[in-house]
Amino acid sequence: MPKLKGFNGEDRYNFLLALVGYLGHRGEVSVEEVSAHFELDANYLVKALKSLNDATAQVSGFEEWPFYIDIDLLDEGVVSMTTAEVIDDVPRLSTRQVAALSAGLSYLSSIPEFAANADIKTLIEKVSSGSGLGRSELISIAPGSIEAGAETLRQAILSNRAVSCEYINRKQEKSVREIEPLRIDLTGGVWYLRGYCPINKAVRNFLIEHMRSIQILDREISDVAAKVGEIEDATYVAEATDTEVTVEVTPEAYRLISEFQTISEPKDVGSGTIRTQIKVGHLPNLGRLIAKYGGAARVIEPAEAREVVRNYALSALGAHPHEPDREVE
Amino acid sequence: MANEESWKPAKTDKSERLFQLTCVLLYSERGLTKRELFHAVDSYRNDLAKSSEDDYALNKLFDRDKRDLRDMGIQVSNPDPKSDPDDMRYAIAADTFLWPEDVKFDAQELQLLNLAAQVWAQASLSSEANRGLVRLRGLGIEPAASDMLGFAPRLRTHEPSFLPLSQAIEERVEVSFDYRKPEGETSKRTVQPWLLRSIDGQWLVMCWDKDQKAVRNFLLKRIVSKVIFRSVQVNEKDSELVRFESPSPEKVQEAIADLEMHTASQSAKLRIKRDSQAWFHFNLLDEQGKDAEIQISYMDLHLLAEELSEYMHDITVLSPPELSKALRSRFEAVANAHA
Numbered sequence: 234m235p236k237l238k239g240f241n242g243e244d245r246y247n248f249l250l251a252l253v254g255y256l257g258h259r260g261e262v263s264v265e266e267v268s269a270h271f272e273l274d275a276n277y278l279v280k281a282l283k284s285l286n287d288a289t290a291q292v293s294g295f296e297e298w299p300f301y302i303d304i305d306l307l308d309e310g311v312v313s314m315t316t317a318e319v320i321d322d323v324p325r326l327s328t329r330q331v332a333a334l335s336a337g338l339s340y341l342s343s344i345p346e347f348a349a350n351a352d353i354k355t356l357i358e359k360v361s362s363g364s365g366l367g368r369s370e371l372i373s374i375a376p377g378s379i380e381a382g383a384e385t386l387r388q389a390i391l392s393n394r395a396v397s398c399e400y401i402n403r404k405q406e407k408s409v410r411e412i413e414p415l416r417i418d419l420t421g422g423v424w425y426l427r428g429y430c431p432i433n434k435a436v437r438n439f440l441i442e443h444m445r446s447i448q449i450l451d452r453e454i455s456d457v458a459a460k461v462g463e464i465e466d467a468t469y470v471a472e473a474t475d476t477e478v479t480v481e482v483t484p485e486a487y488r489l490i491s492e493f494q495t496i497s498e499p500k501d502v503g504s505g506t507i508r509t510q511i512k513v514g515h516l517p518n519l520g521r522l523i524a525k526y527g528g529a530a531r532v533i534e535p536a537e538a539r540e541v542v543r544n545y546a547l548s549a550l551g552a553h554p555h556e557p558d559r560e561v562e
Numbered sequence: 563m564a565n566e567e568s569w570k571p572a573k574t575d576k577s578e579r580l581f582q583l584t585c586v587l588l589y590s591e592r593g594l595t596k597r598e599l600f601h602a603v604d605s606y607r608n609d610l611a612k613s614s615e616d617d618y619a620l621n622k623l624f625d626r627d628k629r630d631l632r633d634m635g636i637q638v639s640n641p642d643p644k645s646d647p648d649d650m651r652y653a654i655a656a657d658t659f660l661w662p663e664d665v666k667f668d669a670q671e672l673q674l675l676n677l678a679a680q681v682w683a684q685a686s687l688s689s690e691a692n693r694g695l696v697r698l699r700g701l702g703i704e705p706a707a708s709d710m711l712g713f714a715p716r717l718r719t720h721e722p723s724f725l726p727l728s729q730a731i732e733e734r735v736e737v738s739f740d741y742r743k744p745e746g747e748t749s750k751r752t753v754q755p756w757l758l759r760s761i762d763g764q765w766l767v768m769c770w771d772k773d774q775k776a777v778r779n780f781l782l783k784r785i786v787s788k789v790i791f792r793s794v795q796v797n798e799k800d801s802e803l804v805r806f807e808s809p810s811p812e813k814v815q816e817a818i819a820d821l822e823m824h825t826a827s828q829s830a831k832l833r834i835k836r837d838s839q840a841w842f843h844f845n846l847l848d849e850q851g852k853d854a855e856i857q858i859s860y861m862d863l864h865l866l867a868e869e870l871s872e873y874m875h876d877i878t879v880l881s882p883p884e885l886s887k888a889l890r891s892r893f894e895a896v897a898n899a900h901a
Contacts, residue, residue, distance in 0.1 A: 243634060245577035247693045250584070251700030254661070258702045271699055284578070290586045291602040299585045320588060323661045323700035327635025328732050330694030333687045337678030340717050340760075356671050360694075363665050364635065370814075371731045374717070375761040381845065390712030401842050419715040420683075422763030443842050484786050485742070488720040505786050525871050527864075528895025539900045546896035549874040 248273075249281060253300065254323030256314040264310045282307060285314070328371075331364040336372035343376045344419060346384065380424040382447045383417055389449045390414050393459070399445040403518070412439060413454035415461060421488070429458035436461055475512035478519065478538045482507050485529035489522070508533070520545025576630070579605040583627055584636060584654065593641050593651030596624065628652075634693075667698065672705035683716040686725060719765060721782035724758070726789040727767050731755045736772070736804040740787035741780055744864035744888070748786060753778070754806040756814055764865060768817055770809070777817045781862070825861040831880040832856055832870075840876035855880065863888055 240248065248271070255267070268275040286302040299320075303313040326334070335357045342353040361370075382398070389396045395413045402408070412428040415436065419425075424441040434457070477496060482489055484505050499509040513519055516538060523530050523542045532538045586594065586602045600606045600620060609620050628638045637658045641651055667675070679695045682688035723739065730737045738752040753769035760766075764781060771778040792804040834840045834854045846854050860866040867888040870877060874893070879886040 241575050242577055243630070244689070244693060244696075245575065246580045247634065248696055249577065249581050251697045254697075254700040255702055258700075270702075270704070271696065288578075288582060288585065289604070290582060290589050291607075292586065292589050297589065299589065320585070322663075323697055324659055325635055325661055326694045326697055327633060327690075329633070329690045329728075330635065330697070332728065332732065333682060333691035334675060334678050334694045336687075337681040337691055337717070338674065340681050340715060341674065341678055344715055346713065352671065353674065356667075356674060359665050359667070359671075360675070363661055370757065371728050372758045372760075373818075375759060377762065387713055401837070401839055403839070405838055407837065415712070417713050419713075420763075421718055442845065443839065445842070484721065485783050487722075487783065491718065491720045521872055524893060524896045525868055526896075527868065527871065527892030528899050531899045543897055543900040546893045546900070549871070549893045550890065550897065 245281075249285065250320065250324050252281065253285065253314075253316070253320045256312060257316060257321040261306075261311060261313045264307070264312055267312055279307065282312060282314075326360070326364050328364055331361055332371040334360050335370065336374065339372070340374045343374045345377075345380075346387065377419075377422060380441050382441050382444050383424055385447045385449065386414050386417055386426055386441065389447075390416065392449070393453045395450045395452050395454050396447055397450055398447040400439065401443045401445075403521075411450070413458040415454075415458065417441070429454065429461060431455065475514050476516055476535070476538065477510050478513050478535070479508065479510050479533040480523070480530055481533055482509075482526070482530045486526035489526060489530050513538070516541055524549065576627070579603060580627060580630060584631065587638065587652060587654040588656070588659065590653065593653030595649060595651055596621075597648070599624070599652060661697075661701065667701065667703055669703060669706035672698065672703050673707070676705050677715075681715055681717050683718045684724075687717075687719075717760065719782075721765060721785065723767075723782050723785040723789045724765060726791075727755050727782070728758055730789065730791060731757065733803075734805050734808055736792040736806055737789050738792060739785045739789045742784050742786045744784075751778075751780065752792070753780075754809075756809050756817070758782075759818075761861065768814070768821075770806075777820065779817075779821055781865075821861070826859050828861075828863075829857050829859045830866060830882060830885050832858070833878040833880055835876040838873070838876035840873035843873060864892075867892055 252267075252271070255270070256262070264275050264278060267273075268278050271278070282302050283304070285300045286298075286304065288299060290297045290299055299316060301315040303311075303315075306313050338353050338357050338360070341347040342357075347353060386396065395411055397409060397411045399407055400410050410430075410432070412426065412430060414426055414428045416427040417424065418427060426439040426441050426444070427436060428439055429435070430437045480489070481502065487507070490499055490507065490509055490511065493511040493513075495509045495511055497510045499507045502508045519532065519538055519541050523532060524546050532542050582603050582605075583599070586599065594602065600610050600617070606620060606624070609623070610617070631638055636654060638652055639655055639658070641653050641655075643650075645651070675695060675698060679688070679691035682691055727737070729735075734754075736752065736754050738750055740748050741751050742748045752772045753767075754772065755767050755769045757768045758765060759768055759779075764783070766779045766781050768777065768779050770776075793801040794804055795801045832855070834844060834846060834856060836851075836853050841854070844856055844858075846856070858866075863884055867885060870879075870885075871889060871892055874889070879889065
């Protein structure tokens with residue numbers, strides 16, 4: 234993870250509080266260690282420490298220095314702080330911090346991979362007890378359904394191995410294929426595998442529910458796959474051959490635009506309807522993607538795309554000869 | 563030195579002021595009056611020197627700072643709330659400020675917290691979680707190495723109502739919003755929001771519906787207006803937010819159980835084409851034979867219709883008839899919208 238270069242406002246305030254609490258506990262420590270601990274750029278850290286040293290507090294007409302940092306030692310890369318015991322420990326968490334962390338934990342415990350970890354419940358209670366206002370649950374996540382292949386895939390990723398599996402694609406064709414698994418994504422209740430496909434020579438998304446009989450192979454993933462750096466979070470990765478499609482969505486279909494890469498700033502065109510442009514890799518897929526929202530998502534242009542959606546809906550209604558859609562994966 | 567200057571945060575950065583305010587308040591054991599505070603904090607003192615008799619702007623700034631601190635979990639209190647406004651003292655009580663000594667984390671727990679903070683795909687919640695994590699790192703524990711590499715669970719919120727609702731739950735403020743039923747009918751709801759829940763990737767808000775006088779669950783994606791915090795006029799100038807009492811944990815649990823019972827009581831029967839995508843979706847076994855008939859329970863007919871509409875060519879709805887009707891009308895709406 235790249236180190237943070239610094240932050241402003243609330244984040245800076247929050248960091249200063251944590252830093253002072255940390256140094257109070259830790260005693261003398263190297264700049265390097267503090268910077269690694271907070272995953273923060275050392276230059277920023279030194280600046281923050283100097284600003285602590287300069288901080289004054291006027292109390293009963295006297296100027297007090299709450300924190301004394303040994304600047305000579307700091308120049309040698311060592312942090313040494315003496316405090317007037319204003320803050321000698323970490324502050325409690327805010328309600329929002331507790332809510333965001335507990336909901337994150339609650340989400341982890343809803344995933345079968347973590348469900349066995351009984352510590353999570355206790356951990357949520359511990360985090361909540363550290364809030365200034367006591368226990369408060371704002372957000373909760375219901376347990377999800379188990380995706381059978383996920384654990385095998387995770388083992389494959391941890392051991393750098395390729396897998397083979399039976400895969401059903403959007404054309405309803407079953408095939409046995411090899412995938413070099415990189416990351417399992419669980420988003421909105423759907424499990425995806427991000428994996429390098431040696432045939433297409435690219436990172437692709439695979440729906441884990443479309444995989445069967447997953448076997449971990451003896452061979453390790455290829456160098457190309459191993460060199461794939463950061464994997465984008467967007468479920469959809471745009472390519473140059475994509476078609477630009479203008480869509481309008483009402484709140485019931487906002488999900489559509491956050492799952493796609495939008496190429497223009499989404500614009501509110503009145504009464505909650507948002508218009509934007511998305512990139513679509515394979516136009517025939519659009520029917521299924523848009524029809525899912527039952528009219529809450531509407532393609533404006535091009536005409537070709539509108540037709541794809543209309544035909545898909547008509548074929549679903551049985552009023553049109555069945556035309557199965559084609560998709561790469 | 564130029565170097566010395568460059569660490570200084572931007573003039574508009576409030577972190578320096580808030581930090582100084584916190585230190586000053588913690589410093590004084592019996593608290594400080596506003597007047598004293600305005601002299602004690604550099605940036606207040608500078609403003610004071612500039613301002614005329616009327617400290618209106620400075621008072622506003624101080625109120626905003628107090629609110630910011632409270633939002634960040636720092637409680638500024640009045641040790642003697644009955645005193646005269648001019649003599650009113652402000653303080654931060656150590657016991658509300660300091661992390662409780664008996665609550666400790668180990669390396670494994672910190673690693674789980676690290677993962678929990680990464681779960682949020684949404685910017686504002688992700689920053690709250692990370693700020694919480696920064697504070698906990700202050701406790702000085704090194705997280706254990708992750709054995710969950712290669713696994714990226716993400717929580718997404720697509721609905722603009724998510725943040726205002728979570729804030730309303732936190733501050734226990736009544737809200738109102740327009741809710742559109744799947745059939746298209748929109749009505750205004752006035753509720754006391756209790757809890758945000760995610761079920762199979764769908765967000766809903768559990769609340770007390772003031773008009774229905776009953777617990778109701780609303781899907782966030784069907785909220786089609788801004789979420790309005792309710793307030794009442796207390797005098798000509800000021801209005802006050804309408805607050806409510808937190809529900810007891812038992813009441814919340816009861817409401818969760820009620821929803822589960824409701825889901826269990828509704829079921830649909832489907833025929834699934836063998837070896838189709840739907841067959842895979844419902845994780846059916848690869849037994850010899852023909853198509854399968856399955857029974858599934860559902861929370862909301864139209865959500866089920868949305869899920870099933872991806873597999874229209876693979877399934878036949880056997881019951882209930884409302885499900886077939888809902889599916890048909892969804893596809894009719896799509897065809898009409900693209901005519």
